[in-house]
Amino acid sequence: MRTARRLAGPVAAVVLVAAVATWWGSSLLPGSYAVTSMGVADPGRPEADAAVLARLRAAEHGTRGHGAHAGAAATVPVDRLRTDRAATPDVRVDLAAGEGRVVLADGREVRGYTVNGTSPGPTVEAEAGQLVEVVLRNVDVEGGVTLHWHGMDVPNAEDGVAGVTQDAVRPGGTHTYRWRMPTGGTYWYHSHQVSHDQVVGGLLGAVVVRQAVPTTDVDTVALVHTYAGRRTIGGRSGDTRLDLAPGRTARIRLVNTDNGATTAWVDGGRYRVLAVDGTDLNGPTPVEGRGVEVAAGGRVDLEVTAPADGSALRVSLPGAGVVVGPVGSAAPAPTRPPVDRVDLLRYGSPEALGALGGAPDRVFEYAIGRRFGIVDGRPGGQWTVNGRLFPDVPMFMVTTGDVVRMRISNNSGEVHPMHLHGHHVVVLSRDGVASTGSPWVVDSLTVEDGHRYEVAFVADNPGIWTDHCHNLPHAAEGLMAHLMYEGVTTPYRLGRDTANHPD
Ligand SMILES: [Cu+2]
Incomplete structure (x- = not known):
């Protein structure tokens, strides 16, 4: 009896250590994996089908490998989802990525990354509808690089996400991107390899679609x-x-x-x-x-x-x-940021949204929270999506042509700028208040703590698309999910044993 009591403490300690070790071990990501093998398939049925959804979720819970969800449909590797290579590009740009000393326009020197020797890199410009070709060359960025065309709904293989749509370009290597410019707009490009470091370090530049008939002087x-x-x-x-x-x-x-x-x-x-x-x-x-x-x-x-x-x-x-x-005119005295701000939910005049305002084919929740947990061996306060930790986050499954509604909410204590690749979404409402202004179409949406947005988009760009927080350290910590078209596969892999680290 006394022996048992004497052993109880050490035994409990051993059990506890074993449990923690198991928990820790089970959080580790594989050294190499396909993005499609992670996450929990979410078919996003409308609420009317809540029972169907519950059944599907139960059936899919724990299932890894969404290739299976393609059903009878043929599978398409992301490499095939690219811009035609036969046509002659209208605009061709060479972009060379480098690492080390950066001399800024104001003369200051910092350590970071350059494109063609400067940061920001050159602006990529073309007219609406023109075919653009960019050849990225990695001069000496040890960690490898890619270019992501932020806000441009390019074909999936041109999206520049290391380990998802391509392999990171090693020093001395090149990669060619091609896409057709949309009707207008301001965009930017940045590396999507070790992006929490490379983007902050300046591996970026602007993309502009020139107006055929400029609306300003x-x-x-x-x-x-x-x-x-x-x-x-x-x-x-x-x-x-x-x-x-x-x-x-x-x-x-x-x-x-x-x-x-x-x-x-x-x-x-x-x-x-x-x-x-x-x-x-x-x-x-x-x-x-x-x-x-x-x-x-x-x-x-x-x-x-x-x-x-x-x-x-x-x-x-x-x-x-x-x-x-005019030249020589005095600048007005600087003021503090106004407290009052334009509310884009109510700015400008409304316009009919067409199919986006109608009944959706899919409804997804993207509920961001925070709780203690272990992600890939790192214990701490973790971001959650629909209550789960990375990598058990949703794979939002769609079919081409679907009208999709997504409810993005945030109760995590911090702000998250949410960025969906390959698509633009229209904001339908914020905290249940419908938009009454101009259609407010975004690819980067600030979701403040304690708020929720309902957005809609058409699934018209097949692929595997990252949908992540653009506060890039948050993405690296696991605030990242994917929009996935049925039947699309990727030959690329990510993980610590690979050279691909998109966040
Ligand atoms: Cu965030």
């Missing part, structure tokens, strides 16, 4: 990036100047490449929000004394008019700005 890109703790526009901290005669108009294409949302506003004038994430807004009205949010990864095109009295105005962001006015 001047059109300029203002790419916002924070290097070593200092906010810049085009690599320049403080003010950048844009010369513009009184009464003339400019389109300022703000691109937020940072991990957090920012606010833009105009000192000394008014502005209109012409476009969000590459899509023009309908009936944008003048804004004065209010700011507009630019989501992490998001883009906002502002229209400003140089004041008639010959003074200048400033498109301001915390830490940087663009002074717009």
